[in-house]
Amino acid sequence: MYHLARIRRILLMLLFALPLALFSTTPTATGAQSVARKPTDVAPGWYYLWQNGNAQKGHPRIENADGISGLRILFPFAYVWPHKGHAPLWISYSVTYSNRSNNIMYFTCNGVSDPSISGEWLKRGSGHIAGYVGGEVSYCSQHPDANFTLGPGRHMQLWVLVHNVPWSDNQVSIEWQQGGHPHVRTGWFKPYVDGARTRPAAPQGVCPYDCS
Secondary structure, eight states, X not given: OHHHHHHHHHHHHHHHHHHHHHHOOOOOOOSTTOOOXXXXXXXXXXXXXXXXXXXXXXXXXXXXXXXXXXXXXXXXXXXXXXXXXXSOOOEEEEEEEEEOSSSOEEEEOTTOOOGGGSEEEEEOTTSOEEEEEEEEEEHHHHSTTOEEEEOTXXXXXXXXXXXXXXXTTOEEEEEEOOSSSOOEEOOOBOOOOSOOSSOOOOOSSOOSXXXX
């Protein structure tokens, strides 16, 4: 009898615990990396990044970046990687450094090879700022000891790969801290404008997963 009573108590405990297990939710982390990823409505391919605000029109850019006179950091293109079987999950942002001064500039990946220090801030169509998604891979994460010398009038290109493709009605602000000391953030812009004036070749060796 004692064993039967004990079994009944265990069954009752399981009966009351089951609805809690079915309908309770686990709290999610909050903060910079808390953006919920859901399938995008954007097709794969190159997109022309364009900021059309009153303060700045054209490619999102930072003039005299990080207080360096003559350094322009430009964000001209994004590449949405195709993915087999479902909506794209990965986007690469192309970043161009331009030396508009008469002095040589020096940059390095040493000490800034963590890709997550660069990435995208997301603002939903409703105006809600969803949060920050750091990069998964970047040029500097693949070349952590790289050094760059940028002469007057010269350009160089870097990139970061982010595991979150914004929706077509989202706005994006790119945070960038690669290639040395520049630490900048663009204004808000809509990331998808078709008809890029030039279309670079698709990035090679950038996506670490099966994106084709």
